[in-house]
Amino acid sequence: MLRPETDAEAAFRADVRAFLAAAIPDHLRDLTFRAPPQDCMPWYRALSRRGWIAPHWPKAFGGMAASPVEQVILLEEMAHAGAPDIPTQGINHIGPLLMHFGSPAQQARHLPPILAGDVIWCQGYSEPGAGSDLSALRTAARRDGDELVVNGHKIWTTWGHHAHWMFALVRTSSAGNPRAGITFLLIDLSSPGITRRPIRNIANDDEFCEVFFDEVRVPLENVVGAVDDGWRVATALLDRERIQLGAPAQALRALERVRRLAPLADAGLADRIAEAELAVETLTAAFLDAAERFAAGEDPGAESSYLKILATETTQAVLDIAQDLAGPLMAARDPVRLGAPLVDMSEMFLQARRLSIYGGSNEIQRSILAERVLGLKREAR
């Protein structure tokens, strides 16, 4: 961060640093991938006990109500300490969504287990025939008494095979506008009729999977908002969520890799290192700017699409620089121990390919910006 810290912020940083130094178990430090639940959830729960699992959640829902600067301090220190990556679908996606659209009963049932780390969530949006064109989704739910019966197929579901619950978009009506017949549904993944199959990704990791639904019965009380009103529920919060997608979490982890490679790199690469530092400072400034405007009551609107593009492409650009620094080791599959620190060579670079694809591909984000913010529109012929 370029801005000076207040005494309270500096004290917070010292607290975070001391906690991370003592609390991260050795086998979880410096991992280059997201460890499976049995390894990473104890860490999630440790952060939860310390009160730091939900920095951006309001106090009323058990969050930390941290300022944007405090959020950045947490991210900087976690990256620096090599803290393990944790699942964020609960904290960053369904949690905030339920705060705004969930019934009091849904909030009481689902928010505390997210905070405590007792329940892992996944997102059921994409389907084989519905990626960027999400409203083409076909997984259907038909009404049967006080239940919805779900049939269909979700895919690219990050941590779908580890999750306990899924928040999904399902088709409840096929009449009229394709967006009008979609319902937002919370699905208990232990329900009968669900089959999950992990999919290996290009980093040789089973991070995502496909999920099949065969006559899966979901009580109507698990609908968020109203039946057929799911598109609005899913998209209304996207602008705010994109602020979290713009947090420099991944970019700082990538930068840490550059910093560890820096002492080993050719002196001629100093400019590339400065470029990486500058790119992450730029992202951090953009995140602080957006989060502070939002905290002051400004509506981020579609403009926040720019943060998703910036955060993901900054991370990728920093990892390009790391590849440059790694030299001939850039293709090494496994992390290499150089002196004491374990330095990842290729895994983060490969894992980062997903960043510009998920959460609405960066091409979709650019189209949103062009059409809604920049006033560049197609004309009807």
Place this chain on the structure above:
Amino acid sequence: MPSETEAMLAAAAGDLLDGEGGVARARARRDAGGGLDRAVWSRMAAMGWFSLLLPEAHGGLGLAPSDAVDFAQEIGARIAPEPVVAAIAAQPLLAACGTPAADTLLARAAGGAAVICAAPAERTDDGPGSAFQGLAFAPADVDVALAFDPPNRRLLALDPAEARTAATVDGGTLAFLADGPDAVLVAEGASAQAAFLAACDVQRLLYAAELCGLMARALDMTLDYMRLRRQFGQPIGAFQALQHRAATHFVDVRATRALVREAGRAFGTQKQSGAAAAAKAAAGAAALRVLKDCIQLHGAIGFADEHDIGLYLRRAMVLAASAGTPRTCRAVFGTARAAELDAPLPRHAVRAAGPDASQAG
């Protein structure tokens, strides 16, 4: 978010420059072969522009550099050809010197003389006869340029008219300042050096802001063109290949502006020089990226001198080269950042193994 003072200053800057003729002035000066418009300069002086950062005790407004960021953006948006930023940096520098020579220059500046702070030359190690030899670069069409002579730690007042010059692509003239018999010693020693370096930081921040204003306006002009220009029965802005590039530039403009604002907050702290260099490095590089594509998106008319977008590219080139190119500023920022990381506090015990790693390669 800008305060009321910042917003008022910025609005006043826009009003004055629009009233003087806006972008057309940049073209007119270029066509006239350069030169400082003394009438406009004195109206800027009368509005207090050059004493924004001068302490109140010296008759200035006593503002912080960050208060002038929006103001400088408005100047950049209209590609005003005057060396406003260098003049803003000069007055607090003179006030900090506190010598009789500095006081005399400050009085001249208050009377409307064009006194500016030059930026250090980047390649002083070049051999004799090099065009880059000398102490500093500065716009040539001013009365006095303040330059620093590092080996002797002397702040000198020089007359750019005596210096070797080169025309710049925006219609201005750049002087390569060198020590000589006409140089006037303004101040010397460590405090003069510190004041000069602080004035360079101010220039980097405000040039970065000027570049932000410039690229934001150039992008707006380009978006207007993309909405109006029709080919294949559609506005060219309807084509996705072009839409996505425009969106990329929007990201660049927004993010750079956020960084420059953030850098302003570091002034007055130990992070000042690194932050100012970061801002200038990012803004110089981003402005050139954006402006090159603004030309491309305008097609042939963008390459034609008659269209103003070319004036924006050329002004961006001059501003990107002023007070530190992107590469120079990245090096300054990189060095400052490395020092921060090496400081005992940021690296906790777990990372104490770092030095081993440096020997292991």
